[in-house]
Amino acid sequence: MSKQDSHFITVFSLVIGTLATVAIVIFVIARYVGAHTQEREVLSETEYIHQVRRNVAPFEEEAVAGQSNADLAIAPAAGAANGGGLSMPTTGKQLFEQTCSACHGPGIAGAPKAGDKAAWAPHLAKGLATLYDHALHGFHGSTGVMPAKGGRPNLPDAVVERAV
Numbered sequence: 508m509s510k511q512d513s514h515f516i517t518v519f520s521l522v523i524g525t526l527a528t529v530a531i532v533i534f535v536i537a538r539y540v541g542a543h544t545q546e547r548e549v550l551s552e553t554e555y556i557h558q559v560r561r562n563v564a565p566f567e568e569e570a571v572a573g574q575s576n577a578d579l580a581i582a583p584a585a586g587a588a589n590g591g592g593l594s595m596p597t598t599g600k601q602l603f604e605q606t607c608s609a610c611h612g613p614g615i616a617g618a619p620k621a622g623d624k625a626a627w628a629p630h631l632a633k634g635l636a637t638l639y640d641h642a643l644h645g646f647h648g649s650t651g652v653m654p655a656k657g658g659r660p661n662l663p664d665a666v667v668e669r670a671v
Contacts, residue, residue: 596662599669606657607670617651635671642671 549555596602603611603621610618619626630638643664645655656662 596666596670599666599671602657602662602666602670606659606662610653610657617648618653638671639668642667 594605596605608621610616611621614620614623614626619630630641641653643656646653656667
């Protein structure tokens with residue numbers, strides 16, 4: 508190895524070592540300042556502490572084997588049991604207003620608008636049985652996609668057919 512190569516390796520090693528040392532020192536200082544700022548500014552703030560306790564309160568209890576843990580059961584959110592707050596429609600009109608009108612009202616995603624006879628003509632030409640099938644099982648057409656039961660799989664088939 509020549510003298511020039513040896514000198515280059517020495518200088519390069521010193522530069523890399525210095526940069527690594529500076530990075531480590533900056534990291535240690537940042538951790539120290541961050542920890543002390545957190546203690547002084549945040550952890551001593553009573554509102555912050557109360558908010559954290561409120562946030563973790565539902566999860567801080569444990570279920571113990573052999574004991575009654577009924578009071579630890581997680582209750583579903585209001586409206587979650589019946590599809591996110593929507594009541595189960597019993598008539599075709601209710602279903603259309605709750606679900607179908609989201610796309611067929613303004614005609615988005617290629618859905619033919621309710622009442623637009625020209626847009627519905629190709630679909631009506633296929634027959635009522637085909638319309639029922641598309642409403643129940645979905646449809647992939649050239650202008651868009653209709654999800655099965657309008658994206659609400661919990662709907663009874665009879666109500667979907669009444670909406671058609």
